[in-house]
Amino acid sequence: MAKPAAGAAPLDGNAVRTERTRARILSQALLLFNERGAAHVTSGAIASVLDISPGNLYYHFRNKDAIVEELFHRFEERVGVEPIAPESASEAIEDLWLYLHLMLEAIWEYRFLYFGLDDLVGRNRRLRAHFIRIVDRKSATVEALCESLVHAGAMRATPGEIRTIARNVLVVSTYWLSFQSLQVGDETSAQASLGQGAYQVMALVAPYLGVAARRHLERLGRRYLDA
Amino acid sequence: MAKPAAGAAPLDGNAVRTERTRARILSQALLLFNERGAAHVTSGAIASVLDISPGNLYYHFRNKDAIVEELFHRFEERVGVEPIAPESASEAIEDLWLYLHLMLEAIWEYRFLYFGLDDLVGRNRRLRAHFIRIVDRKSATVEALCESLVHAGAMRATPGEIRTIARNVLVVSTYWLSFQSLQVGDETSAQASLGQGAYQVMALVAPYLGVAARRHLERLGRRYLDA
Numbered sequence: 001m002a003k004p005a006a007g008a009a010p011l012d013g014n015a016v017r018t019e020r021t022r023a024r025i026l027s028q029a030l031l032l033f034n035e036r037g038a039a040h041v042t043s044g045a046i047a048s049v050l051d052i053s054p055g056n057l058y059y060h061f062r063n064k065d066a067i068v069e070e071l072f073h074r075f076e077e078r079v080g081v082e083p084i085a086p087e088s089a090s091e092a093i094e095d096l097w098l099y100l101h102l103m104l105e106a107i108w109e110y111r112f113l114y115f116g117l118d119d120l121v122g123r124n125r126r127l128r129a130h131f132i133r134i135v136d137r138k139s140a141t142v143e144a145l146c147e148s149l150v151h152a153g154a155m156r157a158t159p160g161e162i163r164t165i166a167r168n169v170l171v172v173s174t175y176w177l178s179f180q181s182l183q184v185g186d187e188t189s190a191q192a193s194l195g196q197g198a199y200q201v202m203a204l205v206a207p208y209l210g211v212a213a214r215r216h217l218e219r220l221g222r223r224y225l226d227a
Numbered sequence: 228m229a230k231p232a233a234g235a236a237p238l239d240g241n242a243v244r245t246e247r248t249r250a251r252i253l254s255q256a257l258l259l260f261n262e263r264g265a266a267h268v269t270s271g272a273i274a275s276v277l278d279i280s281p282g283n284l285y286y287h288f289r290n291k292d293a294i295v296e297e298l299f300h301r302f303e304e305r306v307g308v309e310p311i312a313p314e315s316a317s318e319a320i321e322d323l324w325l326y327l328h329l330m331l332e333a334i335w336e337y338r339f340l341y342f343g344l345d346d347l348v349g350r351n352r353r354l355r356a357h358f359i360r361i362v363d364r365k366s367a368t369v370e371a372l373c374e375s376l377v378h379a380g381a382m383r384a385t386p387g388e389i390r391t392i393a394r395n396v397l398v399v400s401t402y403w404l405s406f407q408s409l410q411v412g413d414e415t416s417a418q419a420s421l422g423q424g425a426y427q428v429m430a431l432v433a434p435y436l437g438v439a440a441r442r443h444l445e446r447l448g449r450r451y452l453d454a
Contacts, residue, residue, distance in 0.1 A: 132409065171403065171427070175406070178345060182362070
């Protein structure tokens with residue numbers, strides 16, 4: 001039978017195919033997890049929707065938790081932003097706003113993590129440790145952004161107040177989707193309520209801002225709500 | 228065979244016994260639900276711990292959800308406080324503090340509702356409707372308490388800001404225990420963190436208070452943290 005041609009080309013072709021299958025598994029898993037909750041989706045269901053064999057799926061991910069972990073990892077990369085020291089109060093406000101915006105969009109994109117959080121981290125110590133690391137990093141980023149605002153003269157808050165604000169930002173952003181879904185119970189409305197979530201999170205910082213900074217934040221927020 | 232004696236006495240005895248069994252079922256169920264999560268406790272397990280027959284338990288509650296609903300109902304009664312118009316700024320602050328304190332203690336006492344919330348209300352429409360009613364009522368109470376503070380000259384906030392504050396109070400108090408348990412993962416620390424939760428919730432209102440009211444709230448909060 002035909003021997004593979006010499007050289008790297010066929011191997012590359014395999015590597016590309018492998019990578020493409022892996023990417024397809026991840027994006028299909030994300031879709032199904034978000035739709036039905038990770039607890040209600042089996043590896044078999046993912047393979048079946050992709051029309052690949054379970055064996056092919058297991059070749060890429062040894063079980064469903066391995067898929068969840070990889071998605072967790074991608075989520076972490078999305079929100080793992082290092083804030084750069086801003087040059088003005090105005091820049092500091094835009095940095096804060098951009099970060100909160102980015103964080104809430106990422107939470108929406110990976111919402112299965114948040115809707116089934118207790119269950120996911122309750123079952124799996126590694127996921128719990130991973131999630132704690134994400135929370136700690138987000139907290140540190142929010143604190144750094146607030147410190148920049150204080151430094152730029154746009155915010156008045158003690159270090160203790162900043163820690164308290166950052167914790168509340170984390171609680172409200174982590175659970176906003178769950179809170180909204182309790183009340184509305186369907187996804188379309190939950191997406192519409194993401195803007196509302198951003199508003200609620202901004203409101204945690206707003207009372208500590210000077211008048212100009214507060215107006216600036218409100219303008220940015222309004223654009224987001226209208227989008 | 229012995230006929231029951233005439234008069235109400237023996238019937239009363241039965242009624243008292245019936246009431247006592249019902250109360251024992253409820254308090255044992257609350258204990259087990261809080262320990263293990265409602266999803267992991269069967270009616271049979273409750274009957275077995277109480278050393279009564281499953282039939283006897285079913286006579287009082289047709290299934291586990293009926294027990295959960297009754298506990299929900301008791302929780303609602305605990306937090307269903309009608310605020311009375313306060314006579315001074317100082318009274319208004321104490322009313323707010325007392326209410327937040329009461330709400331957080333009730334949440335701790337019925338913590339199984341909060342740790343397994345998505346799961347509980349996802350499975351049962353009646354529980355969901357019930358929970359929404361509780362949230363709406365709490366929100367209205369927090370808004371009324373803030374309005375009293377504004378009226379007494381102790382707080383500066385627009386009606387829109389008050390609605391936003393009330394929503395954040397609800398999100399933080401509803402999910403604080405879940406947030407903490409993510410990080411610490413055991414119950415003793417979670418109880419210790421209840422004081423911290425109260426602090427986080429008060430911090431949502433504090434920046435809108437005048438200096439005297441803010442100091443008053445801090446004094447009350449410190450007493451709570453030290454208790």
